[in-house]
Amino acid sequence: MRILHTSDWHIGRTFHGHATLDALRGVLEQLTAEVRAHEVDVVIVAGDVFDSATPAAPAYALLSDTLRALADTGAHVIVTSGNHDSAARLGFQAGLLRDGIHVITDPGTVGTPVTIDDVDGPVHVYGIPFLEPALLRHLWPGVRTQHDALGHAMQLVRADLAARGGRSVAVAHCFAAGVEPTPHLERDIQQGGLDIVPLTVFDGVDYAALGHIHGRQQLSPHVRYAGAPLHYSFGEGDKPRGAWLVDLDADGLAAVQWLDLPVPRRLVTLRGPVDELLTDPAYDDAREAWVCVEYTDPLPQRDPLRRLQERFAHCAKVVHAPVGAPVAEARSYAERVAAARTDHELVDAFLVHVREGEGLSEAEAEMLTEVQGERVRAEALA
Template structure:
């Protein structure tokens, strides 16, 4: 049996205020072409199909088109829900889908697989939706479920028990943060915000292949336990991570081979750093003018209207940050103390400029202008 493992489509997520629906549609069309090209028997989508619990109508249309496309290419599909999905909204149409498309969102049914036969016999595919401990602990009276790791341990125990009765090969689909993931691998937003709940790798023992979702960069935790990552880049932190899916082959004995299939990147992501004028004029940047661009300009002081100026050269500039080089070290002096230390209006203004410009006081030309303005003010007060 040949399986394509994908995850974290996040249909409906925006990229710095820009819709990603058209880009994602193109990438999923390429995935569908791979299903046909490689004679895939089953596609598994390991959670976070949608980006929110209440997706817009266009998101449902994109999902419907993608699932139909995969089915028309000759593969069956099994989809599970992630932490961004509403299991109820994702699963409400499960009974209406055509044969061969399964949406598994009910935690009470974790121990009941979708069984698919090939020339070597049955393959039992178990879907584990994202398990929020407070919402599922009532399903297992007498079992302590205070963390997602405990919930996954219980779920995998149910799967192994069922598999022991059925026999045959097995695939589990889960959405979680598993131990062993590299810390720089494009972590999910809730993980970045400190919501770590690590599932030990040993929890997946006894399964021929475990298709994981939740991490946006591909990861191989073991031969049999992998993350496919998201099919689209959703942040500049993911820019150097390949996009694609795992092509998994099962033979009569179980896992036979796993191959990575790249997906196209609709628009590359680039981070530029340097002085604003240099970024606007450097010939070396001509080749990335059609890329999504994150700019970190290093001028000592904030520049006027940097986004508008950058868009004139980089029409897909998504974000701009002022990150000055050589910022002066904090001398421990508060702004109030510097103001009190000023001996005249010129020094008072210089103290204010240093406060708002990361330690940089007035330039020579600015001092001349300040002196003129202060002298005019003093002369006006004297004449009055």
């Protein structure tokens, strides 16, 4: 049996304020073509189908069109909900879907597989929707963390599998131990999002198709993330987009290969002074890319995004990253102002605060002295 493992479509997500729906539609159309070309038997979507719990109508239309197109290839389609999805909204029409399309959003169904037969017998696909521990305590007493929730879910899977026999696939949406650290991962953990689930939780199945991480990752031969089909941040720009093709033979996992998907618009990060970025021919090849600029001018520049978009139409992010910026003052701005004894010290404290550590220059100090002198003369004449 051949399985295509994808995840994290995030239908409806924007990229720095720009819509991604048309780009995603093109990628999902290519994914459907690959499903047909590679004679895939089962397509798995491991959560975060939508980017929002309240997706707009065009997001529903893209999902419906894609699910129908995938089913038209002859493949079974199994979709689970992720933490970005509303389980109720994603699952409300599950009972109305055509044969071969399964949308799994109810934790009460965990441990009951979608069973698909091939020449070697049954393959049981256990879809595990995103499990919110606080909402499961009435159903699974004692569950307090993601580790608890996934651990209990996989106990149900293994118990059912022991009774049924055959090959098996688990589908889950979580942070699994061994994931490559990213700012996104660290931020979610620090804010109380998803906690780490040990890899041993997924013992007992032939393959674990995971979602939530936006870059492909192999945590063990049988536990993998497929990542998102589009780049949704500049931090993902160096990660390929695609899906895993998973082959099961009569004995279980036989082979896994990566299937590349097209990148509608590549992402690049440029670094240098604004004037150089606007004129140097070396940056010509970035004109059609999504561009993040880290400009290195000592002081903030006026309206840098608009100026840079005149050359890079798809410049979406601009960051001031001066080279050799002075080490940040240990004291707060309020403390520096309170400690100021002269006008020069007061103005210097203000400029350090608003100019990335750049205080009074020699010319500015001379100008301030002249202004102070004129003020003293004016007061004497008055």
